Amino acid sequence: DTAVSQTPKYLVTQMGNDKSIKCEQNLGHDTMYWYKQDSKKFLKIMFSYNNKELIINETVPNRFSPKSPDKAHLNLHINSLELGDSAVYFCASSLTTSADTQYFGPGTRLTVL
Amino acid sequence: GDSVTQMEGPVTLSEEAFLTINCTYTATGYPSLFWYVQYPGEGLQLLLKATKADDKGSNKGFEATYRKETTSFHLEKGSVQVSDSAVYFCALHKTGANNLFFGTGTRLTVIP
Numbered sequence: 001d002t003a004v005s006q007t008p009k010y011l012v013t014q015m016g017n018d019k020s021i022k023c024e025q026n027l028g029h030d031t032m033y034w035y036k037q038d039s040k041k042f043l044k045i046m047f048s049y050n051n052k053e054l055i056i057n058e059t060v061p062n063r064f065s066p067k068s069p070d071k072a073h074l075n076l077h078i079n080s081l082e083l084g085d086s087a088v089y090f091c092a093s094s095l096t097t098s099a100d101t102q103y104f105g106p107g108t109r110l111t112v113l
Numbered sequence: 114g115d116s117v118t119q120m121e122g123p124v125t126l127s128e129e130a131f132l133t134i135n136c137t138y139t140a141t142g143y144p145s146l147f148w149y150v151q152y153p154g155e156g157l158q159l160l161l162k163a164t165k166a167d168d169k170g171s172n173k174g175f176e177a178t179y180r181k182e183t184t185s186f187h188l189e190k191g192s193v194q195v196s197d198s199a200v201y202f203c204a205l206h207k208t209g210a211n212n213l214f215f216g217t218g219t220r221l222t223v224i225p
Contacts, residue, residue, distance in 0.1 A: 004156075033212065040217070041151075041200055041217065041218040041220070042215070042217050042218070043157075043202065043215040043218070044215075045212040045213070048212055056212055090156060090157065092157075098208070100145040100147075100162070100164065100206040101147075101159060101162065102159075102213055103159070104149075104156045104157040104158070105156050106155060106156040107155075107156045
């Protein structure tokens with residue numbers, strides 16, 4: 001009965017590779033998000049989708065491309081991985097774009113070697 | 114712009130000690146305020162929230178009061194336990210916006 005799930009939990013890869021992280025929510029929410037948490041635990045929004053449409057696209061390299069096949073899924077594809085991409089990536093969802101409470105997934109720890 | 118400033122950690126306390134983690138915010142209008150907790154190796158969980166001035170959010174013995182006059186939302190607990198060891202994040206959500214602004218997190222370690 002997991003509300004927001006992410007796969008994989010851990011991802012270790014070489015520089016220059018392309019990888020994807022998947023996120024699914026079973027809460028019936030319209031809005032989903034990707035956050036990046038750096039090594040100092042600082043959390044920052046990357047993207048927000050509402051009903052499969054991009055709402056927020058913060059200053060993120062265009063190597064990062066989110067894809068939302070339906071409103072329950074928001075995947076994150078990263079091209080040409082760099083060392084600085086190493087972080088924990090959190091998916092989250094909320095009932096609507098203006099709903100204040102967000103529910104977070106368990107995170108995906110990405111390590112780029 | 115909107116921002117959240119949190120007390121720098123880490124904070125180390127003995128079991129049953131009193132906890133305060135300070136949080137102040139900058140935002141126009143009337144944001145909702147949150148405390149999220151991240152236990153080791155896990156994602157963020159909502160701990161408590163308050164949506165208007167003078168509201169008090171509470172959960173699991175933790176509480177925080179939305180103080181508009183001091184733009185603060187300090188987290189308190191009267192008697193911490195070892196199981197409270199985690200990173201605590203203060204966050205705000207502005208009406209009409211659709212993302213959370215987080216503070217930098219405060220790591221709490223409670224020793225027996």
